Each structure stands twice: as C-alpha cells, then as structure tokens.
Amino acid sequence: DIQMTQSPSTLSAFVGDRVTITCRASESIDTWLAWYQQKPGKAPKLLIYKASSLQSGVPSRFSGSGSGTEFTLTINSLQPDDFATFYCQQYQSFPLTFGGGTKVEIK
C-alpha cells in the first residue's frame, strides 16, 4: 500500500498569511494526488486533483504542485473561512490512501 505522510500535523497562521502544507508518498504516484478541506462536523470538500488542477468553484488562492513523491498545497492570503483540516489522497493505485491531515488554526 502507498503511505501518505503530511506535514506539519498542525499549523498556526494569521489571516492574510501564505500557508504551505506538504504531502509525501512512500513511492512515486506521478501526479495522481488530490487535496481536500474538511471543517468540523462536515464532509470533506475536493480542492485540487491531479496534483495541481483546481476543482470547479474553489477559490484561486488555493494551488497545488508536485509530482512523484513530494507535493504541496499552498493557500495564498489565508482567509477566515480557510481554517480547517486538509488531507491529501493518492489515487495511483488501490487501496486509495489519505494523509493523516493538517489542521490549520488561527494564530
């Protein structure tokens, strides 16, 4: 199985900050990576697919990059609505696997 490791597990930031979250795969997954945002008590929301493609309706301050084993999710100018937990997910092969999550908190 492909293991996904996210860092950091928690991140504190101010509104307006630029935030970067890293996701590493245990083997190459090309660009078969998605990012999700989850708020407490809610279902996850797809933000990015194929490592860097923005899902329809997602603000352009979210961006993704990377290939192979190392990926990043960047949020430019963090907004109050962005405080949440973010997960990466590989879909190179089954079983589909998620990273452990990164909680973005208000500083």
Place this chain on the structure above:
Amino acid sequence: EVQLVESGGGLVLPGGSLRLSCAASGFTFSDYAINWVRQAPGKGLEWVAYISSDGYRKYYADSVKGRFTISRDNAKNSLFLEMNSLRVEDTAVYYCARDRCSRAACYNLAYWGQGTLITVSS
C-alpha cells in the same frame, strides 16, 4: 444539485451486522463510480470500498475485506454497504462519495454525503 444521503447508521454490538444505504440524486447515478470513506471520532479519513459505475469492479480496504460488501442498484439510484462481523474499531462516520469523473472513474471524490455514524460497542 448533486445530493448523496446516507442512512442506516446506529449502535450495534461487536460481531453484529448493519446495512448502510446512500441515496443519490441530481446526477445520472449509473455514470459514476462511488466510494465509501470512513472517519473514526477525532481521526483522519480512511477509504473503505469502491464500486465502478456498472457495479462490476469492486475494491476494499484490507481492514474490511471479507466482512464488508459494497453494492449498488442503478435502477434505484442507491448504493449500499453490507457490514458483518463488526468490530469496535469500525466505529466511525461513514460517508458515500462520488467520483469526480463520469463513465471512466478518476478516483478523486468530488461529492460527499453528510455521513452516518456507526457505533460498535457492547
């Protein structure tokens, strides 16, 4: 509007069984692969099972293989998860989640239900 509504959750004894349902609307159900994903209380996301749009291809997480069965009824726009030999560690919110792509699945999950809680406890 795409909607996925899970039902069937509740409290069950270890070793017991439960059947979850997911009712879909707002899209052509038979065109999309669907997954079950779960989240234990305070924990991260865990993929559970996948079924192709035509129902012929199914995949399972090792943690549920042999105990859970995913199925669908395209005529009734419904997805199911038959859960047997339930364990305490199966306690979680279970989400059904639709693939982003129609016909040929792309394995990222664009639409999610609100989830249904399964508690396995004596």
